[in-house]
Amino acid sequence: MSPLALPNSLWAATAEAPPEATSLDDQVNVDVAIVGAGFNGLRAALVLAEAGKKVAVVDAGEIGWGASGRNGGQVNPIGHESPETIRNRWGNRYGNDMVDRYTRFISDSADSLFELARNHHIHCDAEQNGWIRAVHGNAAIKPFEELYQGWTDAGSELRLIDKEELSALSGTEGYLLGWVAPQGGSIQPLSFARGLAHAAKAAGANLYSQTHVEKLIPSKQGGWQLASKRGLVTADQVLLCTNGYTDKLFPGIRETIVPVVSIQAATAPLTEHQNAHILPDRHTFADTRRVIFYFRKTADNRLVFGSAGTGDELPNNNDRQRIKTGLKTVFPRLPDLTIDYIWGGRIAVTQDHLPHIHNPAPGLYTALGCNGRGVALSTAMGRLLADLTLGRDPESLPIPITQPRPYPFHRFHRIGIKIAVPWKQFCDNREVTRE
Numbered sequence: 001m002s003p004l005a006l007p008n009s010l011w012a013a014t015a016e017a018p019p020e021a022t023s024l025d026d027q028v029n030v031d032v033a034i035v036g037a038g039f040n041g042l043r044a045a046l047v048l049a050e051a052g053k054k055v056a057v058v059d060a061g062e063i064g065w066g067a068s069g070r071n072g073g074q075v076n077p078i079g080h081e082s083p084e085t086i087r088n089r090w091g092n093r094y095g096n097d098m099v100d101r102y103t104r105f106i107s108d109s110a111d112s113l114f115e116l117a118r119n120h121h122i123h124c125d126a127e128q129n130g131w132i133r134a135v136h137g138n139a140a141i142k143p144f145e146e147l148y149q150g151w152t153d154a155g156s157e158l159r160l161i162d163k164e165e166l167s168a169l170s171g172t173e174g175y176l177l178g179w180v181a182p183q184g185g186s187i188q189p190l191s192f193a194r195g196l197a198h199a200a201k202a203a204g205a206n207l208y209s210q211t212h213v214e215k216l217i218p219s220k221q222g223g224w225q226l227a228s229k230r231g232l233v234t235a236d237q238v239l240l241c242t243n244g245y246t247d248k249l250f251p252g253i254r255e256t257i258v259p260v261v262s263i264q265a266a267t268a269p270l271t272e273h274q275n276a277h278i279l280p281d282r283h284t285f286a287d288t289r290r291v292i293f294y295f296r297k298t299a300d301n302r303l304v305f306g307s308a309g310t311g312d313e314l315p316n317n318n319d320r321q322r323i324k325t326g327l328k329t330v331f332p333r334l335p336d337l338t339i340d341y342i343w344g345g346r347i348a349v350t351q352d353h354l355p356h357i358h359n360p361a362p363g364l365y366t367a368l369g370c371n372g373r374g375v376a377l378s379t380a381m382g383r384l385l386a387d388l389t390l391g392r393d394p395e396s397l398p399i400p401i402t403q404p405r406p407y408p409f410h411r412f413h414r415i416g417i418k419i420a421v422p423w424k425q426f427c428d429n430r431e432v433t434r435e
């Protein structure tokens, strides 16, 4: 397998066809060059092409090769941090209006994604049946309730559910309480990425795949040059839409995130009985564990179940075992489910668990740090990047433009993750058994 082929995932096996995209072996001149053909870059390209801009999207792999073609497809409208925490971090610096815009932006992000899919006739098995978030142990109740209260006060629609209802809606009895966010839902993520790419291309964007941008050079006349092995893009402005796959292309950006691997498995289609019992109303599900368990059903009634990995994106036996253990933990009465596909990808984790937009040089913007909630968020941030290049006042954004802040000891992140994941898992397990 070539390193930049799509992973052997359920999504790659079942996605809608991609639009034609060739590698770049020419010189092109555009208004805006976009590095990264995931939700973020493709959404930006769509907005810009529709606004009449000449756009080139360049990806080192295929369209949707990064996290966008690998994720759980859960369209989740609530952030990790409470509005109060965000107010404490951003309020003094950027004003409370910014915080209010952010909470609205996040709360609306799921609806916006489904609307986008509908408006562009994107076939991606979109289902908006709601997202369940479930509490795994007593220690998680207080922060969960604070998050619930904060987001509800900020106007998000959330419904608390007790253990009994949670059990009926999920098919597992292992949780204490939860919420349902009715705007949440699911998509086939690679189909969605490809659908966005079709729409962007139809609007006039140029798509280049299998083209690693190796150098980003400011030109003397203003603007940028993006050099790959065999091609060159000259652009007035550049958007770095590389999230968890950010490399050294522009100094200081890679160090602002830690790429944490998440592993997912797709089971064989559930039996009729299992299907009736697990997520009968076809919600999506994620829990409050530090080393999260999340799952959903697919159009053909498989269970796609995910959790954190400790190593590489290419899952090893250890990862397979962790997924099996996770399935057994959540569904102890189910017989062992056959795993038909298992794959991994990178999540971009930031120090404050908030997304960031940076403008580290004139005409260069990046949006990254979706912390595992980027299906709706990254798509929505693509629009913000496009708006910025179209001249939108940064003060009116729902996310502030911040200085890139590197993680301390970033170069040791791999070893950090190897230590942190088992430790966090130990803490999660201890909380469950202490109930």
Ligand SMILES: Cc1cc2nc3c(=O)[nH]c(=O)nc-3n(C[C@H](O)[C@H](O)[C@H](O)COP(=O)(O)OP(=O)(O)OC[C@H]3O[C@@H](n4cnc5c(N)ncnc54)[C@H](O)[C@@H]3O)c2cc1C
Pocket: 035, 036, 037, 038, 039, 040, 041, 058, 059, 060, 061, 064, 065, 066, 067, 068, 069, 070, 071, 072, 073, 074, 075, 076, 211, 212, 213, 214, 241, 242, 243, 244, 245, 246, 247, 249, 262, 263, 264, 306, 344, 345, 346, 347, 348, 370, 371, 372, 373, 374, 375, 376, 377, 378
């Ligand atoms: C396994 C997994 C499960 C997840 N599940 C969920 C979920 O259920 N719900 C949710 O909300 N979020 C989920 N996420 C997170 C979500 O997938 C991401 O936040 C989102 O897809 C990020 O999109 P993006 O466009 O910003 O980045 P990506 O889709 O990662 O795209 C970045 C692209 O940049 C390209 N690139 C990088 N450097 C270069 C370069 N120098 N030259 C050319 N190209 C370059 C890469 O090839 C890549 O394709 C999950 C992530 C993973 C990995």
